[in-house]
Amino acid sequence: MKAITQSRYGTTDRLTFDDIPTPVPEDDEVLVAIDAAGLDMGVWHRMSGLPYVARTDSGLRRPRRQVLGTDFAGRVAAIGSAVVGVAIGDEVFGTADGTFAEHATTTADRIAPRPSTLTAAESASMPTSAVAALQALSDKAEVIPGDRVLVIGASGGVGSYAVQIASALGAHVTGVASTPKLDHVRNLGAQDVIDYTQDDIDTTGHTWDVVLDGGGNRPVRQLRNVLTEDGVLVFYGGEQGGRWTGGTGRWLRGLLLSPFVSQRLRVLSSNVDRSTLLEVVRLTDAGRINAPIDRTFSLADVPAAIDALRAGTIRGKAIVVPCSVSTRDS
Template sequence: MKAFVLRSYGSPDVLDLTEIDTPVPADDEVLVRVRATSVQPYDWHLMRGEPYIARLMGGGPGLRAPKIRVLGADIAGRVEAVGRKVTEFRPGDEVFGMPKQGGFAEYACVRRDELAPKPGNLSFEQAAAVPLAGITALLALRDAGRIRPGQSVLVNGASGGVGTFAVQLAKAFGARVTAVCGTRNVELVRSLGADEVVDYTERDFTRDGRRHDLLLDIAGSHPWRAYRRVLTPDGTCALVGGPGGRWVRPVGRILSTLATSPFVSQRIVMVDLVRSTGIGRNLVTLTEFIEDGRLTPLIDRRYPFEEIPAAVGYQERGHAPGKVVVTV
């Protein structure tokens, strides 16, 4: 099969389109003919091997050379074959999932608990835009944030992949949503259902005197002491990420923020999707929101398979509203 192989860390140019063996599914795996994948910060961080401190961590990308050879954390496609213990899926089924690697190829082996039936009202490209970003938003709001109807929720970084899902999900959970984004995306974010949209170039939301029950911080644009002004005394700040850096950011920023949590009344929690479980169950939950019309993936650009390096380069620049998808 054709695949983009990562042999060393570097720019998108290190992604090498080549022929490799088609994987064979293990007993609990499904072989999927990939019809679409998406590109996200997770991919280019692994491609760059950044932040460098992550290379020293267990389960990290690899100290000198990448452990993951084929990137692509999201897939949508058709089942080609199933392992001996798999009974939930059969060849021909349309599925989507989050294997965390392998999507930049014509075929991918996926554990059965990382897959779910594709929403019937989505194309393969739309479905491939959902898994990592959609589950991140779901876990941040439902599990980390413990969102409840009637709460006031602020989404900082509302126009990106995770943010566009978070705005819609927060509304679906019955919250009042304030969304923060840049000027060019104000109307787009408002169209997702946000009750109020703050243009960060015109107003500092940490100094307007308003307080919220839950702050979902995707952008990482302010220090923790500023976020405390935004939260109610028993409010929650859910950290998803933040601006990148070669050495420790956003890891250092997140760890320093969490270190203060024992000394304040507000809750600070970190959303860690990479080590999460129940991917398939969460995809089923997202499908319910998608099929009843409360959640729609927002796609900024579509690329053909042969242009995956260009797609990664565009996503890495950090200006994509919504998701960047690839047709395989």
């Protein structure tokens, strides 16, 4: 099968469009034919091996996984002997190891039936980003109707879903983005926007009940200054910082400070499973969230897709479609 592979950490120049054997599912695994795969910053971190602390999961010297990609939508092609509740031919979406390929293996608890109202490409944009946004708002921040929510990085993958989900929960949403992306954020449902190239979050005179920090590298003190006295700050991203810890240093400082202040400072560790995917399906079928897809790339063009994401030129989500799947099917 065709796949995007890597044998060493580095830039997109290290990626290869290759022919490799189709994986065979273990007894507890499902083989899926990939119709579309989602791209998020986690792919860049696994490709580059940065920050270095992330290599404790992905491999210290070399990547443990040969094929990049996690999110997908596709069809069940084969099942292991111990798998129940899944049948060959089922249209599913979720996460797997190595989805920038024509096939990948996963387990039944990492997939769910694909939303009936969405294409494969739209469904593939959701697992990591929509689930992270949902868990940040519902589980970590416990947003209720009337809350004022500030989404930093509102034009990104998680941010685009966070704006929509916060609005669906009845919050008043302010999105932070650059000038070319403000209309995108407004169209997602943000009542107010902040152009960070003109103003910063602490120059508006406003405070928020909830701040989701997924962009930039603002100091914890600055983020706390725009929170209400009992507000909630949730870290879910931030791609700046040193090569060793990246943006995780701020997260640690926030967690250490949280027990001593009235504000609640929390870090999102998102987990994609069947129950959270089904909640995303519910919101989708109810018309509360849509897939904010900016561009679709062929499998061979994954390096260009990653470069575009890293350069910040993607609004919302980028999708990868394998060579054997036409864009009409996705």
